[in-house]
Amino acid sequence: MTAFGLGELPGTDLVKAAEIVLGESPTPHLPQLPERGLGSDLIGRTAALLEIPIDRGPRGWRVATQHRAAQDQMARDLDQLEELWAGQVRELKVQLVGPWTLAAEIEMPNGHRMITDPGALRDVTDALLEAARVHRGDVEKRFGTRTILQLDEPSLSAVMDGRLRGTTDYDTIPAVPEPEERLSCFGDHLLNTAVLIDAPWLTVDLSTARTAGEKDRLAAMIEKGARLAVAPEEPKRVWAFLDQLQIDPAAAKLDVWAxxxxxxxxxAANYRQAREMAEGLS
Incomplete structure (x- = not known):
């Protein structure tokens, strides 16, 4: 059991953010500071690592003809973190946008989302797999430690439900009810999404699981051995929730996210709360 942040932190000061991550989190992660502007957001940070050039277009991110100079931001961050954290981390979590959200949020030159074209979807998935391999290798070499991969899939619910908008109101994008196979290509990883899908390790907020169907799904996942990263709350509420599911607490693999x-x-207070909850659940 461990505790960690999911990546994003407020402000633009990497040094202060790094101090919080290292000081308050048993499993530190690379800080993400979206307030720094273009390229520091969820999509931009991952897109900068792809071999496919991605740039900002009128409506969002799109395939471009050449890479932006902003792709060097990650390297500069790692240089600074390497100095700040030298010899102090045993494992380090890195965050990338998952293939479904990436393909849903990036447009091809014709204005259509990459997710609408099987070839483009395959290409962006392959590019992301290679980016993850290279990025993790770079981080592991710099810090002399193993890495944990987190895939962020904020658009997965819309992808699965068919709620993505096309180029016009009449252009519908088919739903993808079973996204698991593509995600499994990335091997062991933490899936950060609001959707309950079959995944070995994913984030959940137990307070939002209200329907019988959601609770049954969670119970089935735990029984299959899934590892759940839960939102902070009183440990006794977690035990009570597991009791409702008729799950032995000893059989539940739990982590806590801030x-x-x-x-x-x-x-800092939220990270501390997550750490203390993890200690209370141990």
Whole structure:
């Protein structure tokens, strides 16, 4: 059992963010600071690592003709973190956008989302697999430690439900009800999404699981051996929830993730809360 942040932190100061991550989290992660602007957001950070050139277009991210100079931001961050964290981390979590969200949010030159073209979807998945391999290798070499891969899939619900909008109101994008096979290509990873799907390790918020169907799904996942990273709450509530599911707490593989915050002070408190909850559940 461990505790960790999901990546994003408020502000633009990498040094202060790094201090919080290392000081308050048993499993540190690479800090993401989207407030720094273009290229520091969820899609931009991952897109900069792809061999496929991606740039910002009128409506969002799109396939471009050449890479932006902003792709060097990750290297600069790693240089600075390498100095700050030298010899202090045993494992390090890296975050990338997953293939479904990436393909849903990036447009091809014709204006259609990459997810609508099987060839483009395959290409962006392959590019992401290679980017993950190279990025993790770079981080492991720099810090002399193993890495944990987190895939962020904020658009997965819309992908699965067929709620993605096309180029016009009449252009529908078919639903993808079973996204697991493509995700499994990435091997062991933490899946950060709001959807309950069959995954070996994923984030969940037990407080939002209210329907009988959701609870049954969670129970089945735990019984199959899934590892769940849960949102912070009182340990006794977690035990009570597992009791409702008729799950032996000893059989549940649990971690705790820290909620996002508006300020670094609140972020530090949230990371501390997650760590203390993990200790309480141990």
């Amino acid at each position: 909620r996002r915050a508006e300020t670094l002070k609140q972020a």
